Amino acid sequence: MYMAEKTSYEFEAVPQEVDFTLRMTVPALVGAVLDTAGVDARRKGFGIDELNKENVSWVLSRMAIEIDERPRQYASYRIETWVNEFNRMLTTRNFTLHDAEGRTFGRAVTQWCVIDLEARRAVDLTELAARCADKIVDAPSPAEKPRKLAAIAPTCCREHRVVYSDIDFNRHVNTLRYIDMMFDMLPYDRYVADRPLRLDVHFLHECGYGQLLGVGCEERESATLFEISCEGTAAVRASLVWK
């Protein structure tokens, strides 16, 4: 059986993506990873443009990203990506991030489902998996898959009304805005540090324009836990571990 190869995309850390440490922000790196997923899926013929024709679309269910070091402004870097798993409900897309010298400075594992755009319900992937069989790459995920995340006991909380700049083409809060909301809760000295980190995120429920979100945060010894709720329902859970 023909097996596909990993695909590679080139990037540059542009001024709009760096913070005052002159290194790319973690949310910007997550953005580059998710953009790569979209571009690669489209290039391989199973992007949202193709899926939308059948009134279904990709939705990110869980992600884990490990970042050892953030690229400096104007640095070139490369993201390698491959899909290595397709089951009835989820597909797994993997990423490794490499600097200009070829050193790996990050790894990500993402799990996606396909939802019916009318019913907003996950659809069975069996048929799509068959169509995509020759796009699967026989290589293991580069990091532990997204971990289980339980409810949290928030020690701080902010409210946020969903506005136009938060939403995507589906009128739901953009994935990256959730990442921003969580990083915005951190104490200032965390932004200065360039310590290796691992971020696990679960997307549980879609939030829409005008809804009131609660962004909760619980500091534990080894991790910062987040839960974003939307009018009483847990919408996003995350864990940020600094190594």
Place this chain on the structure above:
Amino acid sequence: MYMAEKTSYEFEAVPQEVDFTLRMTVPALVGAVLDTAGVDARRKGFGIDELNKENVSWVLSRMAIEIDERPRQYASYRIETWVNEFNRMLTTRNFTLHDAEGRTFGRAVTQWCVIDLEARRAVDLTELAARCADKIVDAPSPAEKPRKLAAIAPTCCREHRVVYSDIDFNRHVNTLRYIDMMFDMLPYDRYVADRPLRLDVHFLHECGYGQLLGVGCEERESATLFEISCEGTAAVRASLVWK
């Protein structure tokens, strides 16, 4: 005397930049224009990377942008840019936006000063102007220059505490976040419309991490006026005219 030519940059309207009308948002178009300014200045040898070596940097003072029609998702478009004026305090950079068929769908005029990064004060541009003389393009601005904007009498107001995702490498609120904050104040039906518009913005005062902003909005018959203030000081003023 040698005069420079306009320079042209190619873009594609990517899914992260479109709203639910499947057209690029106005803030995303402003972003593309400002990114073009940065890339073109750098390419011509007077970008922020060069200026920062002398501890000075470009700061956007005023801008005007006219958008006749917003590009559809995945549409290719092109931005042409040129600097046509350098005086002691300001330089004027111009833009025209063209669709894949070559039709002009937008125009922008931006005015920049150079500030001393320590003193946060504008510096005299005479010396820089002399160095850049061969980069000036002898072509008029494609639209009326940024208009005068007076104080407003807000009919609605929101507060916003400046967070990490709002700030740039200078720890000041990113220009695009101000544009987002203003567009987020509009009534929902304005987002659906694809009417030609003109946006004039003045940047008066820098706001930093942790400061409390007031975003005021005044609806007039022919325009929506905005004023963002930062702890009592007017920081940004804007006027949005729908044609």
